[in-house]
Amino acid sequence: xxxxxxxxxxxxxxxxxxxxxxxxxxxxxxxxxxxxxxxxxxxxxxxxxxxxxxxxxxxxxxxxxxxxxxxxxxxxxxxxxxxxxxxxxxxxxxxxxxxxxxxxxxxxxxxxxxxxxxxxxxxxxxxxxxxxxxxxxxxxxxxxxxxxxxxxxxxxxxxxxxxxxxxxxxxxxxxxxxxxxxxxxxxxxxxxxxxxxxxxxxxxxxxxxxxxxxxxxxxxxxxxxxxxxxxxxxxxxxxxxxxxxxxxxxxxxxxxxxxxxxxxxxxxxxxxxxxxxxxxxxxxxxxxxxxxxxxxxxxxxxxxxxxxxxxxxxxxxxxxxxxxxx
Amino acid sequence: xxxxxxxxxxxxxxxxxxxxxxxxxxxxxxxxxxxxxxxxxxxxxxxxxxxxxxxxxxxxxxxxxxxxxxxxxxxxxxxxxxxxxxxxxxxxxxxxxxxxxxxxxxxxxxxxxxxxxxxxxxxxxxxxxxxxxxxxxxxxxxxxxxxxxxxxxxxxxxxxxxxxxxxxxxxxxxxxxxxxxxxxxxxxxxxxxxxxxxxxxxxxxxxxxxxxxxxxxxxxxxxxxxxxxxxxxxxxxxxxxxxxxxxxxxxxxxxxxxxxxxxxxxxxxxxxxxxxxxxxxxxxxxxxxxxxxxxxxxxxxxxxxxxxxxxxxxxxxxxxxxxxxx
DNA sequence: TTGTACGCGTTATCAA
DNA sequence: TTGATAACGCGTACAA
Numbered sequence: 001x002x003x004x005x006x007x008x009x010x011x012x013x014x015x016x017x018x019x020x021x022x023x024x025x026x027x028x029x030x031x032x033x034x035x036x037x038x039x040x041x042x043x044x045x046x047x048x049x050x051x052x053x054x055x056x057x058x059x060x061x062x063x064x065x066x067x068x069x070x071x072x073x074x075x076x077x078x079x080x081x082x083x084x085x086x087x088x089x090x091x092x093x094x095x096x097x098x099x100x101x102x103x104x105x106x107x108x109x110x111x112x113x114x115x116x117x118x119x120x121x122x123x124x125x126x127x128x129x130x131x132x133x134x135x136x137x138x139x140x141x142x143x144x145x146x147x148x149x150x151x152x153x154x155x156x157x158x159x160x161x162x163x164x165x166x167x168x169x170x171x172x173x174x175x176x177x178x179x180x181x182x183x184x185x186x187x188x189x190x191x192x193x194x195x196x197x198x199x200x201x202x203x204x205x206x207x208x209x210x211x212x213x214x215x216x217x218x219x220x221x222x223x224x225x226x227x228x229x230x231x232x233x234x235x236x237x238x239x240x241x242x243x244x245x246x247x248x249x250x251x252x253x254x255x256x257x258x259x260x261x262x263x264x265x266x267x268x269x270x271x272x273x274x275x276x277x278x279x280x281x282x283x284x285x286x287x288x289x290x291x292x293x294x295x296x297x298x299x300x301x302x303x304x305x306x307x308x309x310x311x312x313x314x315x316x317x318x319x320x321x322x323x324x325x326x
Numbered sequence: 327x328x329x330x331x332x333x334x335x336x337x338x339x340x341x342x343x344x345x346x347x348x349x350x351x352x353x354x355x356x357x358x359x360x361x362x363x364x365x366x367x368x369x370x371x372x373x374x375x376x377x378x379x380x381x382x383x384x385x386x387x388x389x390x391x392x393x394x395x396x397x398x399x400x401x402x403x404x405x406x407x408x409x410x411x412x413x414x415x416x417x418x419x420x421x422x423x424x425x426x427x428x429x430x431x432x433x434x435x436x437x438x439x440x441x442x443x444x445x446x447x448x449x450x451x452x453x454x455x456x457x458x459x460x461x462x463x464x465x466x467x468x469x470x471x472x473x474x475x476x477x478x479x480x481x482x483x484x485x486x487x488x489x490x491x492x493x494x495x496x497x498x499x500x501x502x503x504x505x506x507x508x509x510x511x512x513x514x515x516x517x518x519x520x521x522x523x524x525x526x527x528x529x530x531x532x533x534x535x536x537x538x539x540x541x542x543x544x545x546x547x548x549x550x551x552x553x554x555x556x557x558x559x560x561x562x563x564x565x566x567x568x569x570x571x572x573x574x575x576x577x578x579x580x581x582x583x584x585x586x587x588x589x590x591x592x593x594x595x596x597x598x599x600x601x602x603x604x605x606x607x608x609x610x611x612x613x614x615x616x617x618x619x620x621x622x623x624x625x626x627x628x629x630x631x632x633x634x635x636x637x638x639x640x641x642x643x644x645x646x647x648x649x650x651x652x
Numbered sequence: 653t654t655g656t657a658c659g660c661g662t663t664a665t666c667a668a
Numbered sequence: 669t670t671g672a673t674a675a676c677g678c679g680t681a682c683a684a
Contacts, residue, residue, distance in 0.1 A: 048441035052381035053677035077399035115374035248604040255606040278574040280581040379661035
C-alpha cells in the first residue's frame with residue numbers, strides 16, 4: 001500500500017482536492033460538515049501531506065532549522081528537545097543542524113540548508129547568533145530567524161536570553177554572603193557573548209580582577225586555572241567558573257590539593273545543572289533553563305511575529321558544600 | 327537575487343536542463359567538456375538543487391533520518407556528529423529526530439517522518455533498534471534502515487555494534503586482576519539490549535550475582551544501589567556500573583560514606599568517557615566509540631548495500647584510582 | 653462555500 | 669551524448 005495523496009483523500013471524502021487542502025491548512029470557508037468528512041478521510045487513510053510538494057507549490061516548507069554548537073552536549077540536547085516540542089505542536093518539522101564552530105564554513109552551511117531544504121525560518125544559538133556574515137545573509141535573503149542569547153544588534157531579530165550578568169552577580173553575592181572575601185573566577189570562551197556578560201556581572205560584586213583567570217569552557221581550563229589561583233600567596237576561598245564543566249575541573253584540582261572538603265575551597269558553576277550534581281562535592285550553580293529557551297525561541301519563530309524579545313529567569317541552586325571557607 | 331534554478335544554470339552553461347541534471351546526479355553519458363562547463367556554471371551561480379523538487383520528481387529525497395533517544399546526551403550528540411559527517415560527504419541531509427521513548431508514539435513519529443520528508447533511509451539507535459512494530463513497518467514500506475546495537479533479528483537489516491559482553495568481561499577481569507574478589511554490579515535499563523549483554527559479560531567473570539543490583543542508567547539508581555551494596559555484611563571492594571552516570575552515583579554514595587579514597591572502594595563505568603573524567607576520583611571505564619558507530623552506520627546506509635554488519639572495538643581506559651582495595 | 657486550471661523545480665522517459 | 673516533454677503532489681489564483 002503506497003502512500004496516500006490528497007487526491008485519494010478527496011475521492012474518499014467526496015470533495016475536491018482543493019477542499020482537502022483547505023482543511024489541511026486550516027483555511028476559512030469550509031463547511032463544518034465538509035470539514036468533518038475530510039478529517040475523517042484523512043484519519044482513515046493516515047494521510048500526511050508531502051513536505052516536498054507543499055514546499056514546491058506553496059513556498060512554505062513547514063520546516064525550520066536549528067543551528068547548534070556548544071561546549072555542552074546537554075545544552076544542545078535540551079535546546080533540541082525544547083524546539084522540537086513546539087514544532088510538533090505547530091505541525092512543523094525541526095531540522096536540527098549540529099555544526100562545528102571551528103572547522104567548516106558556517107555561512108556556506110547555512111546557505112546550503114536554506115537552498116536545499118527551503119526552511120521557513122531558523123533558530124540560531126551562540127556563537128552563530130552573533131555571526132555577522134550569517135546574520136546579514138539571512139536578512140538579504142529575507143529568512144525569518146530568532147537568536148538565542150545574542151550579544152549585538154538587538155533590533156535585528158527577535159531573541160530570547162537570560163540575564164547572564166545578573167546571574168553572575170547573584171552567584172558572586174551569594175558567595176560573598178557566605179563569608180567569602182577572596183573569590184576566584186574562571187572565564188569562558190570569549191567567542192560566546194555570555195562569557196563577557198558573566199564576567200561583568202561577577203566584577204560588579206568582586207570589584208577587582210586579581211583572581212580572575214581565562215578559560216575556554218573546558219574541564220582542562222578549569223583545572224589549570226584553579227592550580228594557578230590556588231598557588232597564590234593569598235589564594236581564593238571560593239572559585240566561580242563560567243560553566244559547570246570548568247567547575248568540575250576546578251574541583252579536580254581541589255581534590256588533588258586536598259582542598260575539596262567542607263570548610264575549605266567552595267566551587268560554583270553555571271550551566272544546565274547536570275554535571276553540577278554528578279560531581280563531588282555537588283556544585284552550587286546558576287541554572288540556565290535551556291529547554292525553556294528552546295520553547296521560547298520556537299514560539300517566537302512560529303508565532304505571529306508581534307513579540308520581539310523574551311528574557312527568562314535563571315535559578316541559583318545552592319548546595320550544602322558551598323558553605324563558608326576560612 | 328533569488329535562488330537560482332536548474333534552468334538558470336542551463337542557460338549559463340548553454341546546455342539543456344536535463345544535461346545539468348545529469349551532471350548533478352553523476353550520471354554517465356556526459357561529455358567531459360560539457361560536464362566542466364556545467365560545473366563551472368553551478369559554482370558561479372552557487373546553485374544548489376531543491377530537495378523538494380528532487381523528492382517530488384525523482385523519488386529520492388537525498389535525506390536520511392536519525393532516530394535517537396538515550397540516557398546520555400553525549401551519546402546522542404556524538405552519534406549526530408558522526409552521522410552528519412558522512413552525510414555531508416555524501417551530499418545527503420541528516421534529519422536528526424530526537425524522540426522520547428517514554429511519552430509519545432514512536433511508530434507514529436516514524437511514519438510521519440517518512441511520509442512528510444520522504445527520507446531515503448533511517449538510522450535507528452537503541453531502544454528503537456529493537457522496536458518490532460517500527461521494524462516491521464519499515465520492512466513493509468520498504469524503507470532502508472541500519473540499526474545501531476540491535477539485540478534481535480540480526481538478519482533484518484545491516485547493523486553496527488560493539489561487543490558489550492566482551493567489554494563487560496574485560497572490565498570485570500581487569501578489576502579481578504587488580505585483586506578485587508567481591509565486585510558489585512549495577513545494571514542498566516532493561517529496555518536497552520546493551521544492558522543484558524553487559525550483565526552477561528560481567529557474570530562470565532563474577533560467577534554469581536550476589537552483588538548485582540538493578541539500575542536504570544540514572545545517577546540516582548547508581549547512588550541507591552551503592553548504598554545497598556555497601557551496607558552488606560561483606561560489601562564489594564569494587565563496583566562496576568553499566569554506565570558512567572550510574573558510576574558517578576556510586577561515587578557520590580562512596581563519598582558520603584568516606585570510601586572514595588584510594589585503597590578503598592574502586593568504581594568503574596561504561597560509556598563515552600566524558601562523565602568518567604569529570605568526577606573524582608576519575609573512573610575507569612569501558613569507552614564506547616559512539617561517533618565511530620555513527621560513521622559506520624551512515625556508511626552502511628549510504629553505501630552500496632553489500633556489507634551487512636560491523637563490529638567496532640571498545641577501549642578499556644584504566645585510571646589510577648581503581649587500584650586494589652582491601 | 654466549493655471547484656478548475658496552472659505552475660513550483662526537478663527527474664524520468666523517450667526520441668534525436 | 670544530448671534534448672524535449674511529461675510527470676511528481678500540492679498550493680495559488682480565479683471562477684463558479
